[in-house]
Amino acid sequence: MEILLAIMIGVLYAAGIYMILRRSLVKLILGIIILGNGANLLIFLLGRVVKGSPPIIPADSDVFQSVYADPVPQALILTAIVISFGLQSFAIILVKRAYKVVKTDDLDEMNAIDKDS
């Protein structure tokens, strides 16, 4: 399965980069989100994946008795998901505002600072 996941991560990265390279602001944000998902999966996979044994200590014992999924990457990813939501929501609203002011969604047209250029 790992090989499949590795390929999926590669595809997510490629798609993310491709979207970031587009001129549309909305695509840029979509690209960042996809890239973020790819990064999350990357961390997850590099922490090694295990099926059916979540990092929760059994009710009847104080420590793990058998194999368990690595909790550290999970904690990291959880943080990453929440933080990226903060970034995404801000970016989405910013795009909305920017569109309202400059009436364009094209990054190249936003380059100039002055209104009349």
Next chain:
Amino acid sequence: MLIAILLGFIFSLFLVITGKFFKGKFSILAAGVPLALFIYFTQFISRISNGEVITQFHSWIPAFGVNLGFTLDGLSLLFSLMITGIGFLVFVYTSAYLKGHKYLDRFYGYLSMFMAAMLGLVLSDNLISLFVFWELTSITSFFLIGFNNTSRESRKSALIALAITGIGGLSLLVGALFLGSITGTYSIAEMLTMNPEIASNPYYILIVLLIFGAAFTKSAQFPFHFWLPGAMKAPTPVSTYLHSATMVKAGIYLLMRLTPVLGDHEFWNTTLIIVGAVTMVYSAIHTLFRTDLKGVLAYSTISALGILVFLIGQGTVEALTAAAVFVIVHALYKATLFLVTGIIDHQTGTRDTTVLRGLRKVLLPVAIAGFLAALSSAGIPPTIGFIGKELTYESTFHFGNMAILLMGLIVITKILLLYAGFVAGIKPFTGVLPERFENTKMPSFLMWLPPVLLALGCIVFGIFPGLIEGSLVKPMVSSMGLDGKEIHLKLFHGFNIILLLSVITIAAGTVLYFMIEPTKKRENWVAKFEKISPQTVITNSWTNFIKFSNGWTNLFQNGYLRNYVSTIMIFLIALTGYSLFSKANFAVDFNSFSPITVYEAATSVVMLIAIGYTVFTRSRLAAVASMGIIGYAICILFVIYSAPDLAMTQFSIDTLTVILFVLVLYKLPKYLKLSDYKMRIRDGILSLAFGTIITLLILEVLAEPKSSEVSDYYAANAYILAHGKNVVNVILVDFRGSDTMIEISVLAIAAIGVFALLKLRLKKSDQR
């Protein structure tokens, strides 16, 4: 002594609040600062002349050997007196010269900061603190030269001066670090005994070159001289103070101060003599071609600085005595001439020597001052200039086998300087007064008194050289490491070849003055050679450098996000790809991987389709929806691989993002097809290459063993220490609780930002 040095800085800070007071009627009071300092330093004269050296020590950064150590000996005393004495006169003069100027307080602030920096420079015993003060003089002089900041020329000159002297400052720092590492100390006093060790060090030549780099840029030696004529754009008090008496002498001071440390070596002497000689002759010739009074004075100042370097290069007792006297001579007459020029400019509105005539009828005291200063600059008895010139000739005459050649050069220079002095000090006042200047008014006495006082100094010290002999000149020579007992300053040395040369100089110079009128024609003629002057060469190379860096920067920093991203990607692919293919062995063990079940395969297929749809769809809404599907697919992967917390978070956040997107999106226009086919192909190749690199990298990393120390610690202690069974939760809220806390604040800030952007009401003018 520390207070004395800092007083100027303190005063300039004080001016920030009381600026209004000093801007108005009471501006003359600002002169109290240099006056107090001058009086403070005069009380040391008797102690210093008895051979005492006053030192003071304040620890600053002892770990690096950088301390605020101050030494007051003959050398620093003379410079301190010049800085504060001429400073006082310049402060007084300024109060009338810039009367009612909008930024007079600012001017005083810069001036007193400059004075403080200059005092710190000449009193520092520690090379590093000397460097700090050196840089401070460069920076404050930048503000003073560019004081008329609305003039483009003025700003440009200030920048050139800062660049040239700034480079010199860096050179000084490196030289000081070398000296420090050889001697193990930054204290000049401690280095005095180490001359032989330094001279035999393999880095000796390099150190001397670095110190020369500093001294020659600051003291405007050829080929770095050109910033000084440019700096004449500054108001005349600045030219007087910085560019005749003090700052340009800082390089001379440095050479004098380091003579006992680095001097008495063939390389030191020869270089200084050559550079000094070239500078003094080159710029003395230049004075023939100038019609602007300040231009004449600027070039004659450079020439005088050349003479000083030339004398320091000779390094004998006679030569250093001559240098010591000439520093005083030059400060007195050049400051006078600058102040006189300032008055002429202020009262008549021009500095053009071709039109200024007969001003003695309207500006008599100024004319007297100019006349006396011109005599001193010409070296005509009984002025102190005569004594200076005699000493210069004598020491050069006694200088070994090259004496005849050097003698010729110095005599030519002196003849030309006499011409320059006469043009600046006498010419504007003689002849018939033209009609246009008939109504010229006498300025306030605050303006004409300072030059008159300085000019009187030229005469008084000339008639009574004993006044400065024991008190200033002897201690100064002995602080340059030589025995000054034999020095006797007097006007008349008896009939000898030196006197004959003096007579020839004066006669030839006077003839030159009457034969050659400054004309515009000659000035224009010499302007043709601008193309090959050091100034043009250096400014051109620096404009080209700026052009090059502009081009280079624009190539990479072109303001297009996608170009930045592509550049970063290309380099990332190339570098990672290179090390991946050159080092990795791709020993992927497929057997170690778990088998693929139908759930995983199905999820992956869904995800692949969703990714493809997000990327290629023309509908924005569809792109957002399929992006949501990617998120859900990842969510399912988290469920399969034992990460229930992640799955829940991913699910809720993904849903929220999609909702937010849809809410915003309906207000946006349709997707436009913005990029052409070629660009898409190019970007596609780039992205796929990057994706491939990532996949290969993962496979390579998965083949390596994994360290799980940290995870094991958390897993083992989650319940025992933190009493939680869900290890991920325990990590987030307990072990790394403060991180989570900060994360929450980040979210709060984002929320505030979102709220503000939503609520922001634009003014009509901000909308397109």
